[in-house]
Amino acid sequence: MTDIELLNTLALLRIEGVGDIVAKKLIHHCGSAEAVFLATRKQLLAIEGVGEVLYNKLQNRAVFGLAEAEMKFIKENSINVSFYLDKDYPDRLKHCIDGPVLLFSSGNINLQNRKLISIVGTRQITSYGADFTRKLIKDLAPLNPVIVSGFAYGVDIHAHNVAMEHNLQTIGVVAHGLNQIYPKTHKKYVAKMEENGGFMTEFWSTSNPDKENFVRRNRIVAGLTEATIIIESADKGGSLITANIANDYNRDVFAVPGRITDKYSQGCNNLIKTQKANLLTSAADLIYILNWELEEKKQKPVQKQLFITLEVEEQKVYDYLQKNGKELIDIIALQCEMPIYRLSSLLLTMELKGVIRPLPGKMFEAI
Structure with missing residues (x-):
């Protein structure tokens, strides 16, 4: 730009x-x-x-x-700027109608890794939530995911710190300009985060961490990632807003269940009960639903059915999947330059023709 x-x-x-x-x-x-x-x-x-x-x-x-x-x-501060039509703008945010026109970032953020997940929750994290977060990130570490959160107290900063312990890239999406740090007590984490990850915002240097900015920030947390994980939440809170936004963006949402008497499990339990989130009990649940694998499985070549006629758009999608392997429906739509509603119809037709197959996590692959 x-x-x-x-x-x-x-x-x-x-x-x-x-x-x-x-x-x-x-x-x-x-x-x-x-x-x-x-x-x-x-x-x-x-x-x-x-x-x-x-x-x-x-x-x-x-x-x-x-x-x-x-x-x-x-x-003067070497801030990176991404315009919503640029190649370096996050792919998934391009599909969000209200995604920021400009994103400002600092540090060493690399979004080439498509395994991006956001981990959010209460600012009053309990030992149960902290232990689960630590175990989850540890078990996911071999897949080298990028951990996104809001750099707030509680679940957010705990997720960032555990990610750094495992040398994972982590991104803090903040609700203010990059000329300041909020909360100020988290300033001690900034340098380490910017070594492998960093900070992202849509807010100018003139913006303060005002209350309304946090809701706007949450849509970036949800839109940037493949899935949003709610570790703990009361029956009301910012993390539930993030979960609802993620659902609106057609993203996977996960929630950690807890005892019905626990205040900071009520929000998660309600998300699961109302089918607004997948139940998350371990890293294996997320790996299965998102179709992540610890290593690529070697598959024997499959003899394709002969004499199948594909329409022009179907052939375009098939050729893309043949070349790139399994892929998210959002990325297929972006790369094949067609709206989601049209692509969904094509994928169903192609599945019936036996040339592609659906996978967990809204992914598809050519047969």
């Missing part, structure tokens, strides 16, 4: 009434953030949902001063 593109995108996001969804719509119709500011009144009003009020707000050039100040902070 060039400096001009970044400046204009930052400025666009500072326009009152322009959030991630509206900004994406404007950029899509105009071609770029810069083109939005250069567009005529007629061009802008032709976009569905853009009226006189928003048009007038887009004439506010004072936002460029704010954008320039933020660019200065970004450059």
Whole structure:
């Protein structure tokens, strides 16, 4: 992303009434953030949902001063910036309609590893929750997953620390700008986290950890990862919001069950009872449902059925799976450039034709 593109995108996001969804719509119709500011009144009003009020707000050039100040902070602090159309933008977040237009990060984050899971829960973690988290991450360590959490008290920081003990990459998604650390007592963990992982946010350096920011932060935690794990939660709490968002994003959700009398198991038990989460008793449950394997199994070649006719789109999907092996439905949709609803129909047809098979964890492979 060039400096001009970044400046204009930052400025666009500072326009009152322009959030991630509206900004994406404007950029899509105009071609770029810069083109939005250069567009005529007629061009802008032709976009569905853009009226006189928003048009007038887009004439506010004072936002460029704010954008320039933020660019200065970004450059002086070597902050990494990912634009939602860039190749380095997290794949799974691209499928989230309200995913951030810009993501800011620090450290050494590598998202090439697709085994990303988020581990969240109460800030009042109990010994039961702490022991389960430690055992879970230890057992998953041979698969080298990336552990994502919110860097908060309780479950979050415990998950980050255990991940670092096993030399796993861990990412803290924070609800404020990268010019500060919250809570301040966690500053001692920053350097080690940035050695193998780091921090990610959509918030500017001018943003403080205000209450409403944590809900916005939670959608990144849920959207960034393949699955969200709730370790412990009372009947209300931020981790339950994250679970609901993950379900809305069509992600797998897991919850650790507990005694019905335990306050910080009530939320998890309710998620399981209402079928909003898979029951998680060990790493084996997650490995099975997500179709993770400790090592690739060698399979004998299968003689394919002859004379099967595939439609053009079916052939495209089949060729992709043949080349890349088993894959998540979200990634197939992204790489084959087709919407999920269309792909789901194609996959069912192809399964009936006997050329692909479904796997646990919303994955598919060619036969």
